[in-house]
Amino acid sequence: MIKTSIYSIAIISLLGATAAHAETFTYKSIESSEPKVIGGVGQSGADYYASSWSGTTDVKNADGTSYKSSFTCMSMTQPPNSQIFATHVVCDMTSPRGNASMVFGCIPLNAEKTEMNCMGGMSGKSGTYQDRSGTITAHITPDGNSGTGQWN
Numbered sequence: 413m414i415k416t417s418i419y420s421i422a423i424i425s426l427l428g429a430t431a432a433h434a435e436t437f438t439y440k441s442i443e444s445s446e447p448k449v450i451g452g453v454g455q456s457g458a459d460y461y462a463s464s465w466s467g468t469t470d471v472k473n474a475d476g477t478s479y480k481s482s483f484t485c486m487s488m489t490q491p492p493n494s495q496i497f498a499t500h501v502v503c504d505m506t507s508p509r510g511n512a513s514m515v516f517g518c519i520p521l522n523a524e525k526t527e528m529n530c531m532g533g534m535s536g537k538s539g540t541y542q543d544r545s546g547t548i549t550a551h552i553t554p555d556g557n558s559g560t561g562q563w564n
Contacts, residue, residue: 434564436474441483441557443467451489462488471507481507501530510539514548528552534561 444467451461464486472478485503497517505512516532530550536542541563548561 434562436560436562437471438560439469439471439558441467441469460489460491462486469505479508481505497530498525499528499530501532507539510541511537512541513537516548516550518550518552526554530559534563536563 443465445465447463447465449461449463452459464484466482466484469481469483470478471481483503483505485501487499487501489499490497498520499518501514501516501518503514503516505514512534514532514534516530518528518530521527521529528551530552532548532550534541534544534546534548536544536546544563546561546563548559550557550559
């Protein structure tokens with residue numbers, strides 16, 4: 413179901429770099445708030461939904477260090493006639509290492525839309541992420557969210 417997949421995109425809290433050079437990381441996210449979903453039927457009977465949620469992410473850097481971050485996200489499904497991605501997601505992340513924002517595009521992998529793949533970009537706001545950018549991926553299932561990323 414798209415509503416489940418939308419709020420499951422909580423992968424977005426992630427981020428794991430400490431040096432001023434490119435560094436990769438993996439993550440697993442957990443939602444800690446009940447998603448707030450609004451929406452309904454749009455033009456031509458298509459369903460449109462928006463959702464917001466928050467949670468925490470366990471991040472593991474390529475150098476073996478790890479930490480937790482927290483996030484708040486919002487998402488919205490896209491019209492069928494104008495989509496590259498079925499859902500767009502934006503998130504703000506806070507961690508002991510700094511703050512950042514992310515934007516994702518996601519495509520469903522099954523008819524129920526309970527499993528999705530996402531890709532996106534990251535933009536640092538403070539701390540070790542200040543003025544840095546990066547890329548991020550996510551795999552969303554009913555059992556959890558995980559992915560990889562790299563800070564430039």
